[in-house]
Amino acid sequence: MTIAAKALGAPSRAEDTTQESQLKVVARRFFRHKLAVVSVILLFIIFSASLLAPVITTFPRDAVDVSSSERPAPPGAISSDGRLHILGVDHLGRDLFTRVLFAARVSLSIAFMVVLISETFGALLGALAGFYGGRTDMILSRINEFMLTIPQLPILLIISAILLKRDVVLPLPGFVNKLLSALLLAPEREAQKVVVLVLILVIFGWLSAFRLMRDMALTLSKQDFVEALRAVGASDARIILRHIIPNGLAPILVNASLSLGGIIVLESALSFLGLGVQDPTPTWGNMLDFARAYMFKHPWLPLVPGIPLVIVSIGFNFIGDGLRDALDPRLKR
């Protein structure tokens, strides 16, 4: 009712009191998308739990309850010193509730890092290709197409097999290492390996962002407002960074949200195959990998990492849908 009434009441032209900021309009449209809102709430819970992981968990990440008679043990098992294992213990006797929260931290961090780096990188290259056209576009687009045609998983498996099985030390400044280690709740050496995996996933991560931004830039750079900017003396960098990219950002944001889900699944797939993040750093993927051997006798084992994995990947998809509708500037109200 209220929405319909708002839609009917023409925006007043005489005064400026009804003027809403662009952000408010987008937010209001987004909140109309029920599934997206539910997804935001669920993801918020998972995020908070992973942020508070060190506080709400009662066991250290890698603590092995050696005396536990039953390994893996079902939810509600009591540890040797009388504490409760809410979700049980894994095959080595480690508390699953603790590990699934720490894994959330790692899996989500990987997804956000990969998406942030690859969308930025893809969007910048795409904007350059679309704006300059000609040879620049030719070279970048052919590289992009070539990478789209080759099957990703086998290549990723080969690269991770080469890089992750040995100790690659990245030349990162000390504070970055400390930051990563705090973010992933893992020692610096483990954090380094996670970063290597992030970089591996970026290799194929930038492709769709590139294509989206290139197409946007291609049409945008033919528009008169770009000519007008040239006429007032704007530099190419200014036109690209302040006009082309902001105009092409909506599909990139949607794509980022959709690929967050995809990257989490991809990382899990690699870890599941034993070529992603290595034990003892927990991720949902390698937890699933360990669960595989016991899943018929102990079916809760795959469910513990599996349920949040499904919620997060579907949730990001719904949020992407919601964003797509909300960010379309042609939908007025």
Add this chain to the structure above:
Amino acid sequence: MAVIDIPRKDLVVVENLKKYFPVRSGLLQHVSAWVKAVDNVSFSIREGETFGLVGESGCGKTTIGRTILQLTPATGGSVFFDGEDIFAKKGAELKRLRRNMQIVFQDPYSSLDPRVPVGETIAEGLQIHGIGTSKERAEIVTQMLATVGLNPYHARRYPHEFSGGQRQRIGIARALALRPKFIVCDEPVSALDVSIQSQVLNLLKKLQAEFGLTYLFIAHNLSVVEHISDRIGVMYLGKIVEVTDRETLYRNPLHPYTQALLSAIPIPNPRLKRSRIVLTGDVPSPLNPPPGCRFHTRCPVAKTICREAEPAFAEKQPDHWVACHLV
């Protein structure tokens, strides 16, 4: 005879301007032909006047406007603005020159960035040239909006909240903000309703008087051009065929193409009959323009010489330049 007062200084001088677009084909994208959009065009625009440029779609009028402003690089020729050779300028010098030359576009929808509030669009040129503090720029924006007949609070709105006519006013305000001497008006009213057209035309006239502007007014509507121009150039297939002042052109057109064009202006009286010169055929492709006079394929009075030799663009009568063998 037109009243010629003190001869005014030439602000923009275009000499033998050429703009060829390459046609690429084949796997290796080699250049297989050239579209001669503008071919050896010379004319000059005097300070404070409106120079109208008319011609059919695709005859190269827009290309001339954009080449003069260095928005597309010219293939050949030169353009002098206030005595300075524009094509020789690069980088900072070109940027400085750009303050003096602006453009108003045909399409009010694509000429404004949809994600930028119009106030920022108007202020962007000032910012680029480092004019004023952000507060001073906001004042200039308010002033410019008032000048083009909009309200100060419009500065915070986005382009989609405006009508076509209002957007065109915003485009004019943007061009005006840098206080240019010269504005290329690239069909500024052809996308607007007739009622709005006259408003925008009158606004342009008012601004010309107020700021001492010089216009290159590109249009295909002869009535609009007659309304606003002091002198007029007629283009056909990449060439200027006739240049003279408005009165002379409309009273005594010399080139057969101009004559045909003027005879096609509709008269708002259904009972009034008048002899029309109806041209047959289509405009030839600029890919492969006819030899000799480019108009000879459709010219009602063409002679053998027209097929063989290209006519010189010459001053056949005082201040009346025509490119035709038969005049």
